[in-house]
Amino acid sequence: MAGSLVGAKHVWRAAVPPKVKFFFWLALHGRLWTAERRKRHGLQQEVICILCHQQDETTDHLLASCTFTREIWHRLLARAGMQHLGPGHGSCLSVWWQQTRLAVPEILKRGFDSLVLLVCWVVWKERNRRTFDNDASSPAQVFAIICEEAGSWIAAGYQSLAALFAAVS
Numbered sequence: 001m002a003g004s005l006v007g008a009k010h011v012w013r014a015a016v017p018p019k020v021k022f023f024f025w026l027a028l029h030g031r032l033w034t035a036e037r038r039k040r041h042g043l044q045q046e047v048i049c050i051l052c053h054q055q056d057e058t059t060d061h062l063l064a065s066c067t068f069t070r071e072i073w074h075r076l077l078a079r080a081g082m083q084h085l086g087p088g089h090g091s092c093l094s095v096w097w098q099q100t101r102l103a104v105p106e107i108l109k110r111g112f113d114s115l116v117l118l119v120c121w122v123v124w125k126e127r128n129r130r131t132f133d134n135d136a137s138s139p140a141q142v143f144a145i146i147c148e149e150a151g152s153w154i155a156a157g158y159q160s161l162a163a164l165f166a167a168v169s
């Protein structure tokens with residue numbers, strides 16, 4: 001099943017820490033415990049996205065089409081003049097990722113894959129902080145966290161991000 005999924009092979013090849021790969025694999029398979037999934041299982045009633053308070057919290061919304069997430073992507077990609085590649089209103093995570101990586105210059109492609117997984121990971125952690133710790137960061141703060149985390153990953157040997165961050169900084 002996993003092998004036939006769009007992008008599955010790119011998940012396992014991505015230059016990111018193993019826990020992030022596993023997280024992203026769960027996301028692509030609809031196995032994150034989003035509000036929408038919890039409601040389907042009778043675990044809660046409220047399904048509104050805790051980042052934008054406008055739409056239902058599904059995986060595709062949270063990690064791609066949410067205005068909060070799109071603002072972060074805009075900040076990241078604008079620096080490299082690639083802001084048009086960010087997810088749009090109604091984007092599906094796997095489709096957006098697979099289509100967009102084709103438009104990214106070859107030299108930045110591996111870095112882009114790493115960045116997609118990194119952004120999703122940090123957005124999910126922000127969602128969890130808001131949901132469970134009642135603590136919220138702004139898009140600008142989450143953007144700063146992503147840049148800091150990218151620096152740590154690069155220092156730890158995930159070099160493909162370095163090319164992309166050289167382009168965006």
Ligand SMILES: [Zn+2]
Pocket residue numbers: 049050051052053054055061062066067068
């Ligand atoms: Zn939202």
